[in-house]
Amino acid sequence: MTERWLDEVEMRAWVAFLDTSNLLLQRINQQLRDDGGLTQPQYELLTRLAETPDRRMRMAELADALVASRSGLTYQVSQLEKAGLVRRETCTSDDRGILAVLTPQGEQALLKAAPGHLRVVRENLIDLLDRDQLVALADTLSQARAHLRSAGNG
């Protein structure tokens, strides 16, 4: 199968996307490390738990909700459990279910990391763009995300 190489506009879009992804993920990981020793996949996982009313999710549900930390979820949860930020419980209403539960220390870690995280996101992406650019970016990348997910990678 022969592929067309990228033309100038395509290449500019691709390299800008790739560079910004790498730089911003590096920056975010650095901020999270500095503000409490979390990684971006761990932050994503803790955030998902914090968004639920009772601070807990079945491992299988959690896997479906996650992107960055989906692969290696068991490992991620073990690391967070060792750090005291999450604990595992057996689901009483369903023998097969294991729950991941956000601990009070986990909630503290999130609260500590969140302001700096928000600042990095605003300063390096969101606040640089006007309203039309934000809408276009959301639409464009939601298309790509839907494709990536339907292709079985997320």
Next chain:
Amino acid sequence: MTERWLDEVEMRAWVAFLDTSNLLLQRINQQLRDDGGLTQPQYELLTRLAETPDRRMRMAELADALVASRSGLTYQVSQLEKAGLVRRETCTSDDRGILAVLTPQGEQALLKAAPGHLRVVRENLIDLLDRDQLVALADTLSQARAHLRSAGNG
């Protein structure tokens, strides 16, 4: 310092960006691993060398040209050297300079990985977007990249 939380449009743009970055980088790393055992930072490094007329760059120049593999460049080059894809040479015109040189095996590894890489990039991002979307994405993310670089992170 109090930060405004993200509103709905800002959140949609941010989450779409973050998810797509994570999913696409995972997909790219998977393809590169399957097609020859490279990582995305290694692919970036080999590509930079391949783009020079004599397949070599000073380590300091290489560091400036890279994004993903910039931090830990010495480690990346050592790994690639062990795999026979790069070798290091002392620069004859400048005693202080160490050159990274793409080997013929390195060139082969790139040629082997490139078609699949291009296919992943086209299928999951570039070919999903029309011309206006590509231009907007390039402009928007070039702004973010310039900001991230000037802020000393790349």
